[in-house]
Amino acid sequence: MDKYGSRLYWHIRRIVIVHDDADDVLQNTFINIWKNIDGxxxxxxxxxxxxxxxxxxxxxxxRKKAKNNNISLDELDNFFTASVEGDTWFDGDEAERKLQNAILKLPDKQRVVFNMKYYDDMTYEEMSKILDTSQGALKASYHHAVKKIERFLQE
Amino acid sequence: MKKEKEISAKNPFRVPDDYFETLTERMISLSVIEGEEKNVRKKRELYDTVRPYLALAAVMTGFALITAGIVRVVSDQEGNLLAGYRTRTVIREMITEEIEITTLENELAEYMSGNTSADNAEDDFYESMVIENIEETDIYDL
Structure with a gap:
């Protein structure tokens, strides 16, 4: 638990952004792990x-949160940006805030790929097993994500 | 992208104090609660699995009891019929026996008085043979 708890938390936190949401998701994750450990x-x-x-x-x-708040998946990046702005558990400077906003502009799965590669330093082989996607597709996804972020930061 | 990597070298997100220190404890307590619920779910699943068989067993037991009840009622009725038949037979035999005893007593009384109906019948027979002129040897030709 000690070994994986914090790694899973940060992985989840980068997807859901808000700490309380990350905590909820982490709990659900551990419950699911416990339920399915036999499998x-x-x-x-x-x-x-x-x-x-x-x-x-x-x-x-x-996705559930977006649906409950009547937000389409296209508008989700704005929702997350606002979450970062108002998050008391975010203390990055302006440059970090801008990078986070750029990452949040990415589509969900591309954002996950970017985070796993960029922050967690995962190999494409590991990511391929986790996301059940080919390594080629992941490389292309990461490449597109980097380009988008660079464009956003240059604006 | 190197510039951005340098920017994000420091994690901009924070967590409440002692969050990770208490994480294990909280997750274990969650697991315990979930484990108890899992046991309840397992028991419920076991019950759900066994329930159709229990229902079938209950139906079969009920059917067996009803059948046994019907058989018993029918047997009792047949037993009563048989008993009734036996009673009637015994009564009939008793009556017959009584009649025979009465007849024997009457015949005995007639015999003791020396005027039996059997002797009268034989005398009448011989008398009719004489009247009709029938020889004893002719009797066998009749």
């Missing part, structure tokens, strides 16, 4: 399995 197969690394559950829970959570 865990040893053919994949344990942390890969944990990341898969955490990612799914986080993406489900933000």
């Amino acid at each position: 865990f197969r040893n053919d994949s690394a344990f942390y890969t399995w944990l990341y898969t559950i955490a990612t799914r829970e986080a993406l489900t959570y933000i």
